[in-house]
Amino acid sequence: MCFLYNKPVTFSLNRCLSFQTAELKLKDLCAKLTLISRRCTRRLGTRMWRRGANFEGDTANFIETEQLLETEDFSFSFLQVRGSIPLLWEQIVDLSYKPHLRVISHEQTPNIVERHFHDLSQRFGEILAVDLTDKHGEEGQLSAAYAAEMQNQQNVRYVPFDFHFHCGNSNYDSMKILYDQISEDFEKQRYFMIDRKGDILEEQKGIIRVNCIDSLDRTNVTQCYMAQKALNHQLQRIGVLTCSECISMFGEENGKFRILWAEQGDEISLEYAGTNALKGDLVRYGKKTLAGLIKDGISAVSRYYLNNFHDGIRQDALDLISGHYTVRRNAPSPFQRNNFEPLSKNVTLQYLPVASALIIGSLTATSFTLHQAGRNTQQYVSSVICAGITAGIMAIVKANGRQFCSRPRLCGLL
Structure with a gap:
């Protein structure tokens, strides 16, 4: 165990994920x-593959x-938490862009x-729970269920805020x-402050817990x-600073502050x-x-690919190295399975390349026959057949989408 300014940190439960630092020069400071x-x-x-909470109340x-x-005479600490x-x-995941x-x-x-x-109140004091999820659609249903449960919580203030709206x-x-x-609660919670002698001048009396659906992007901004x-x-x-001044008035130093937060947000998301x-x-x-919109678009496509075809294996690796799955000498390996064993009816993971090739081939054939149909009306029949084959293959893939995705095999969802 080691101590940072605000609280003791137990490394058996908490792992340093990101460390960023910058030098600020404000006036003579x-x-x-x-x-x-x-x-x-x-x-x-x-x-x-890790959403919500488990039965012990631990969240993803x-x-x-x-x-x-840190200045020459004083040191400050301000702590926030996020979680699913x-x-x-x-x-x-089921191959759709936004799974059910x-x-x-x-x-x-x-x-x-x-x-x-x-657990949070025992460690941090008063809790201010800020919920940034949408208030409509399936995300809204989750937010409503969260709000309903929060009505029964004592000493916790729940604040819904539709970020996208x-x-x-x-x-x-x-x-x-x-x-x-939340300004009144925010100012009451304060921050941690010590002088150069090590005397405590201020203590943080509570914490803001922020979440969105992933507790990543909207949470970083907030x-x-x-x-x-x-x-x-x-x-x-x-x-x-005077009471009328703020860090945003100092362009270069404010830029350094923002870069710190942007880079740590990237590392958490990675x-x-x-x-x-x-x-x-x-x-x-x-x-x-x-440039940011283009970058976000590329990241969104990358997330889709990784979530569907890569993260199941990565989840197994994390469960193994974190000790959540224990290898037993005499137990059969969960990875030993017949290559021809069906995952769901007649669809197997090995069929994904074949299905993809058939869809691409059918789309190409449909496009070609439609182009030729302008010269020969009989080509319309071929176009309809090719389009029907394409639609059929896509319907089969969509109906069995979960079976085409990479899934963890070592531990369950909870």
């Missing part, structure tokens, strides 16, 4: 700004991020939520709407905004989703750019 993110290993996994992608500010919505829910999201009804759900927030047009300034809702507010309070506390974070431009510049 030279300061060091450090960002440390630590991932809880109790529900370690990949984006689609649970990360505590500590922002440290602490319910039983799943989103199994299902909330699992279980009699233990109230106990799971209670265990999760009891308020900030959907890349309007970073709309984060002020959220801050206005936590960066809150960290900026905390940094302003700290610099005003020691007289570097481990969980396999790509850099989306909405990185909102963190770096406070607005969208054309």
Whole structure:
């Protein structure tokens, strides 16, 4: 166990995920700004194969991020946490871009939520739970289930904020709407502060827990905004900034601050989703750019490929190295299976290249026959046949989409 400014860290449960640092020069002050993110290993996994919570109340992608500010005379710490919505829910990949999201009804759900927030309150004090999920569609159903459970939680304030509704047009300034809702609690929670002698001048009395559907992209933007507010309070506390000044007025130093948060967001996303974070431009510049949109598009396609065809194997590797799966000498290997054993009816994983080739071939044939149909009306029949074959193959693949995807075999979802 070692101690950072705000709290003790037990490395058996928390692993350092990201470490970023920068030198700031504000007026006559030279300061060091450090960002440390630590991932809880109790529900370690990949984006689609580790969602929600387990029966002990541990949630997927649970990360505590500590922002440290060090000057010659004072040191500060501000801590935030993120994590998946602490319910039983799943989103199994099936080749669709956005797989079906299902909330699992279980009699233990109230106990799971209670265990999760009891653990947080024991470690951090008062909890402010900010939920950034959409309020419509399947995501809205999950958010509604979360809100219903939060009504029974004592000493936890639940704040829903539809990020896409308020900030959907890349309007970073709309984060002020959220801050206005939670500013009183935010300022009461304070931050940790010590002087050069080691005397504690201030303690952080609570924590903000932020989540979106993945606790990645929208969460990064929100936590960066809150960290900026905390940094302003700290610099005003020691007289570097006046009450009317903020870090955003200092372009170069504010840029360094934003880069720290953008880079740590990328590192968190790489481990969980396999790509850099989306909405990185909102963190770096406070607005969208054309280059950022292109980068987000590439990352979205990459996530689709990795989630469907790679993450099952990666999940097995994480379960093995983290000790969640124990190898037994006399037990048969879960990877030993007959290559011809059907996964679902007559569809096997080995058929995916064949199915892909047939779809591409059928589409090519359909395009060719349609082009020829302008010269020979009899080619229309061939076009219809080719189009029918293509539609049939695509329907079979879609109906058995889950069986074509990479799935973990060592541990269950919970």
